[in-house]
Amino acid sequence: MTRSAGGVPVTDALAALRSARHDWRTRHDAGHDPASFPSRGAMERVVELLAAALYPRRLGHFRGVPADEDSFVAAKLLAAVTELEREIAAELGYWQAEASSGRFDPDQPATIVRLFVAGLGDVRRLIDSDVEAAFLGDPAARSADEILVCYPGAIASLHHRIAHPLYELGAPIVARLVSELANERTGIDIHPGATIGASFFIDHGTGVVIGETAIIGERVRLYQHVTLGARTPRGDDPDRPRTRYARHPIVEDDVVIYAGATILGRVTIGQGAMIGGNVWLLDDVPAGRTVVQPEALVLDDAVGWRVREDLRDA
Structure with a gap:
């Protein structure tokens, strides 16, 4: 009989879990590649890198001279989009298996990322407008930087401003992971759609x-x-x-x-x-x-x- 370190028998539990996995996969996972699903941990890193690129001083902790700021942002963006493209490819592979037919265009993940990055200037301006609205609307706020770093509403807005274009570009699971990271952190649940x-x-x-x-x-x-x-x-x-x-x-x-x-x-x-x-x-x-x-x-x-x-x- 298989036992854990504490002497608890696990043989029956192993058999029951194997049976439950089999039943679930028979109903839902037929033909799926187990690796084809976006990673929550990877998307957490992507959001952190994007936040640093959007706000290099406040969220990226850049402390260099202004002339070096673009290089810092470029490095963060490159790291973010490399990982983001990989996660979008995993999602598209998942949907391909779900459809049980055809094959997604191998260039599609790169296209989605390219279109997403092209809109980051607008994303930054929308987040800025949210922060300014909070500063004007809350007499308790001492600075816009305090709102960006500390206010749960601003944190949730930043995540949504990232998630929504990804959702619209055809990566709904990746987008949902971004929104759920905000929900977990702030208790604010905004669907990326x-x-x-x-x-x-x-x-x-x-x-x-x-x-x-x-x-x-x-x-x-x-x-x-x-x-x-x-x-x-x-x-x-x-x-x-x-x-x-x-x-x-x-x-x-x-x-x-x-x-x-x-x-x-x-x-x-x-x-x-x-x-x-x-x-x-x-x-x-x-x-x-x-x-x-x-x-x-x-x-x-x-x-x-x-x-x-x-x-x-x-």
């Missing part, structure tokens, strides 16, 4: 969820525990949970959504609207409107609970 305009600010941020087909305009601010999600179909609904369609909210420019709000389905929140905390919303909101819970109660020592008159008609 979500489209987000400039000057996006997530204040505090823990528990924010933004779904795959969400569209967010410019200068939008979210607080913690906001969900931009999809409605779960009823059992008799022809749409099933895996049906792919535009199923998440559209949030137009200059919208503010306060903590705990849940907005579900393909609804539109009009420009300049404000959604109050803990609101459950399934319908469109016209531009400029404010949506709050119908009543707020306060405890009065003399009469107990009463409706606050100043909030009754808010």
